[in-house]
Amino acid sequence: MHRLILIAFSIFICVGLTSCFDLPEGESGLGMKPVYISPDDFSVIYTREPQPNVDQGSFVSDGDFFYINERFKGIHVYDNTDLNNPVKIHFWNIPGCSEFTLDGELLYADNSRHLLTIDISDKADIKYVSHVKDIYTGDQQNNNFPEDYRGIFECVDFENGIVVDWEEAMLENVDCIIY
Amino acid sequence: MKYILSFFLLSFVLVSCTKVTEVDVNADSAISGKYNTIKVVGDFIYAVTDSELVTIDKTDNDNPKEIDRQELGDRIENLYEAENVLFIGSETDMYIFTLASNGIPEMQSETAHISFSDEVEVCDPVIAKNDIAYVTLSSVQPDNSVPCGGIIEINELRTYNIADLTSPKQVNTVDLDSPQGLSIDGDILFVTNLHGNTNVYDVNHNGGMNLVGVIPGGAHDVIATDGKVLIVSKTEIKQYDYSNIDNIIHYATIKL
Numbered sequence: 001m002h003r004l005i006l007i008a009f010s011i012f013i014c015v016g017l018t019s020c021f022d023l024p025e026g027e028s029g030l031g032m033k034p035v036y037i038s039p040d041d042f043s044v045i046y047t048r049e050p051q052p053n054v055d056q057g058s059f060v061s062d063g064d065f066f067y068i069n070e071r072f073k074g075i076h077v078y079d080n081t082d083l084n085n086p087v088k089i090h091f092w093n094i095p096g097c098s099e100f101t102l103d104g105e106l107l108y109a110d111n112s113r114h115l116l117t118i119d120i121s122d123k124a125d126i127k128y129v130s131h132v133k134d135i136y137t138g139d140q141q142n143n144n145f146p147e148d149y150r151g152i153f154e155c156v157d158f159e160n161g162i163v164v165d166w167e168e169a170m171l172e173n174v175d176c177i178i179y
Numbered sequence: 180m181k182y183i184l185s186f187f188l189l190s191f192v193l194v195s196c197t198k199v200t201e202v203d204v205n206a207d208s209a210i211s212g213k214y215n216t217i218k219v220v221g222d223f224i225y226a227v228t229d230s231e232l233v234t235i236d237k238t239d240n241d242n243p244k245e246i247d248r249q250e251l252g253d254r255i256e257n258l259y260e261a262e263n264v265l266f267i268g269s270e271t272d273m274y275i276f277t278l279a280s281n282g283i284p285e286m287q288s289e290t291a292h293i294s295f296s297d298e299v300e301v302c303d304p305v306i307a308k309n310d311i312a313y314v315t316l317s318s319v320q321p322d323n324s325v326p327c328g329g330i331i332e333i334n335e336l337r338t339y340n341i342a343d344l345t346s347p348k349q350v351n352t353v354d355l356d357s358p359q360g361l362s363i364d365g366d367i368l369f370v371t372n373l374h375g376n377t378n379v380y381d382v383n384h385n386g387g388m389n390l391v392g393v394i395p396g397g398a399h400d401v402i403a404t405d406g407k408v409l410i411v412s413k414t415e416i417k418q419y420d421y422s423n424i425d426n427i428i429h430y431a432t433i434k435l
Contacts (some may be wrong), residue, residue, distance in 0.1 A: 009360045049379050053435040059411055061210045066409060068416075083407065083418055083430040099226070101217040106240060108217055108224055115217075115226060117240050132235050132243050 026173030031152035033169045034143075036161035037095055039113035042128040043096050050076065051091040055147065062102050065123075071098050072112070072143045072164055077123055092126055094118070095164040096143070110136055112143065112162040145178060152177045183399060210362075218260045223282040227260050227267055228252075229260045232274075234282055247283050257304045264344065266312060268305040273314060275344050287344040292316055292333070307361050309384045312339040312347060315358035319373050334358060336370055338386035350386035362402040362408070367391075367424060369408055371398040377410055379421070392427055 034134075037044065053076060057069035064081045074097055077090040096112035105121035106129070114131040144156040146166040155176040156163055218225045224235040224243070232255075234247035254270040265284055267274040272291050276284035292314075303312045303313040313402040318332040334353050356375035361368065370389065376399075379392035400411040406422030418430040 005184070014295065054409070056413070056435065058215045059400050059402065059409075061213065061404060061410055066402075068411070080418075083420070086416070086431060087431055099216050101215060101219060103219040108219065110217075110226075115235065115243075117237070117243060130241050130243060132245050135226060135233055135235070135245065 004166070013051070026175050027152045027177065028172045029152060029170070030168065031154070031174060032146040032149060032166045032173040033154040033171060034156050034163040035165040035167055037109055037164050039096065040163045042116070044093060045118060045126065045128045046093050047124055047126050048091050048093050049130070050088040057098050058100060060102055067100070067102070068111065069098060069100060072096055075100060075107075075109070090123055092118075092120075098143075112136060128152075145176070150178050168175040198239065201426060203381040210402050215257075215401060216258050217388070218258050218265070220260055220263065220265075221282070223256060223278075225260070225265060225284070227255045229253065230255060232258075232265070232267065232276070232284055234284060236282060249284065249286075252289075259306050260303075261307045264307070266307050267303045268314065273305050273312065273339070273347065275312075275347065277344065288347060290347050292338070299396055304359075304361060306361055307341060310340060310342045311350075311382070311384060312341045313361055313362055313363065313368060313382075314339065315355070317355075317358050317373070319357035319359075336361075336387070336388070338382075340386055351388065353388060357397075360398070360411075362401045362403040364404055364405070364408075367403065369394075369401045369403050369410075369419065371410060373397050373403045379424070379427070381424070385435065391424055392421075394427065400414050 004038055020053055041117045044129060053070065055071045057059055057071040060067045064079065066078045068076045070076060075092040076095040077092060079089045080086040094109050094111060097109045098124040100109035105119060107118040107120045109116050109118060113136055114133055115135040116131045117129040119127040119129050152171060152174050153176050154174045156173055184341050187232050210284055214378040217226045222236060222238045224237050228235045230251060230253045232249045232251055233245060235243050236246045237243040251274060252272055255267060256270065257268040259266040263278050265276040272289050274289050275287045277287055279285055286423045305312055314336050314337045316333045316337065318334060334357055336350050336358055337349055340353040341347045355372055358370050359373050360371045366382050368382045370378045374397050376396060377394040377398055378390055379389045380388040382388050392411065398410045398412040402409045406420055408419050408421055410417045414435055416435065420428040420430060
């Protein structure tokens with residue numbers, strides 16, 4: 001009996017407090033939610049077949065090759081040996097990547113959190129070498145809202161990992177919106 | 180709903196001006212376009228975050244280590260290196276650092292783009308050569324026509340004499356449409372305009388610039404090296420040969 005009263009009392013207190021603090025009601029409905037991966041999973045770094053250019057970022061030229069970042073996805077590799085006909089030959093899959101530079105046979109790139117060293121001596125088979133932890137901790141380096149989008153979305157919680165994509169979903173009680 | 184305002188502001192800031200410009204004059208290393216923020220100098224990697232300059236010792240590539248982190252102003256956009264001097268552009272300032280023998284950057288100067296107002300926040304890539312720093316300031320951002328932030332609109336190319344790194348002196352200003360990326364090769368400077376054309380200048384070592392060519396079409400980034408130039412827009416990459424500056428030859432246009 002005491003327990004029942006306690007529960008009832010708790011409910012009463014919760015409801016009371018909620019109204020007292022006037023907590024906002026989150027919005028619900030169709031929106032976007034982040035797709036997370038772990039910043040510490042380096043098995044996702046590899047060479048794959050050329051991918052479509054969707055959202056390009058940084059751009060680097062090095063000898064007969066040039067490289068264009070696909071924001072938060074990786075790097076397009078172009079063979080520019082024939083100036084009249086540059087050919088996209090590979091895609092370096094580096095989820096979270098928006099910053100990079102090349103130094104000989106090494107690539108230094110971010111994954112939104114760490115700075116990675118990647119061996120690119122064989123462009124067709126790149127290999128993760130090492131990383132420096134937590135170089136990027138500010139908001140700028142993270143994919144923290146869906147681009148070209150207006151509407152509600154699930155707020156990014158960096159504790160969940162790095163955001164590599166956004167997907168449409170039915171959302172409940174989300175606190176983020178872009179007008 | 181508590182995040183609405185902050186996200187609105189945040190998205191404005193992020194969408195507006197997180198882009199960067201630079202070109203590397205070191206012939207051995209890769210040449211970067213204006214969005215890049217990581218530089219390798221000797222055994223060290225320098226990276227700018229949104230508000231910091233970070234130094235990493237990569238003597239052992241299997242075990243690189245962060246050795247220094249300096250807080251700068253917010254909204255840093257670009258890191259450029261020439262002859263062991265780092266240039267950093269933010270939306271409000273140009274920072275110049277020299278590098279100590281242990282790799283740690285030492286600030287020499289911080290130059291505000293506008294001395295009489297804090298209200299200017301522009302996209303402001305910076306590159307440098309022969310004691311001259313080139314800075315493009317643009318209130319036009321790459322994705323649409325929303326200003327880069329701030330109240331006063333500025334769209335110009337500036338040159339600063341940096342013979343004294345502790346005291347850059349503005350020496351020249353050219354009004355442009357919507358300047359974005361810039362790249363220098365020898366005495367030839369390319370400046371793209373987002374909504375205009377790419378201007379080609381013959382520069383002298385006093386900060387003077389002579390317009391010697393115009394490559395049609397808007398673009399946001401450019402890399403010029405060894406007589407060939409790559410010009411990038413959201414929809415295409417164009418490639419030209421400028422080894423004869425009086426006769427710039429179009430090689431290829433790749434649709435993205």
